[in-house]
Amino acid sequence: MLPATEVKAVVFELDGTLVNTAADVRYAAEEMLADLKLPSLNVEHVSDWLGDGTDKLIHRILSRKIDGSVPDPVFRLGSALFLKAYQRRNHVSAALYPGVEACLRQLTRKKVPMVVVTNQATSLANDLLTQLGIRNHFALVLGKDALQEPKPSPDGLLEAALLLHINPDQIVMVGGSVNDVNAARAAGCGAVCVSYGYNYGVDIRYAAPDAVLDTLADFPTYLEDEQPRAKKPRARRKTSTQSARERR
Template sequence: MHRPKMILIDLDGTLVDSVPDLAFCVDAMLARLGRAPRGEAAVRTWVGNGLERLVRRALIGQLDGEPEESDYRLAHPIFLELYADNACNRSALYPGVREGLDFLKSAGYPLGCITNKAAQFTEPLLKHLGLWNDFGLVVSGDTLPRRKPDPLPLLHAASHFGVAPHDALMIGDSVNDVQAARAAGFGIVCTSYGYNHGQDIRDARPDAVIDSFVELRELIGQD
């Protein structure tokens, strides 16, 4: 693989398994609304397009479709209130992430975190898990006018670091990351785990798929 001059990394489903916290908040929200819980397995197939989309999916119990707008307007603030107190309580780094980030830093790669999660939840999660200081730039879902799969966050990061898109690499877990990277002219590596609505990420045809961040040492090297 072409050695990049900058690496951008997605957060949820790539660095961090945040579904346990999200599922807790979904079920607590539904309980307040007098509805049955959905459970972690279902929530795991719904995440990846922002919290608003997750709340809408939770209300109807499926990936596609829309709830009654009045139901959403009632549910969304409840979810945000719950998540503000539970963004970091059950989330954890995936195995190999810490080792992989340490390698990337030691190899001198400028690193950015590009996520669709709102900034009010991104910063506490990164700090709680000891990731905040790993990144020279963090772009959250509400930092810019558009978010992934739009290429704007990736191009913004490339400009920040002074790197041409063809010298940049995105690491993510979903088709959103693949689409954003392709539109921006980046290379794209995806994790085999993470959140892609139950679909095999290989179907999106990234440049490479890894099972662990420790594989980055062999994939892109140091020289």
């Protein structure tokens, strides 16, 4: 990771990093299944299936498999029902994770530009951030419809760097999934992850980010810590005995 003096901006993932949206997603999923007259889903699966955007999530819910897919007509109907239910829910159960507000306020005070890059639609992401009272902290919100390819593609990070007029390696990506780490690596950015993110039920440490934090309240301090440079070993002063031996 770059020293603090070289980090010019921070890009955050939204779901599972800043905001816990799992309850609203589960509600919309169950309503979609009920409308389709399909059996209820084990709610534990839904959180493990988040992180790749709504389209893949709906395929996973309808197929009951993380790598599953359903025929296009079924997907289109399910997608319409899911989005209707999710929007009607109006983020009623969405909540900021502990430490998020403190992190954002501190970075804002330090005038660090912040961007959200998410696989959600941009309009939904803006609505969620506004409702939770944190939209004002972000210079940009880039959803899947604003990019050529969603994460794990680096497009969002590269676009953020372009719009902020900085180099990609001056950005730190803060997320919670292997997709965030892979996107950061592909873009040449630093990668910091939270331990509680949506990562298919797998410990994020296996993705080898630069650091894993239990709370974003610790991130500003981590960002400010300069990476210590290795000190060169001091040359040992020769003793009088050693000098005498060398003269012989």
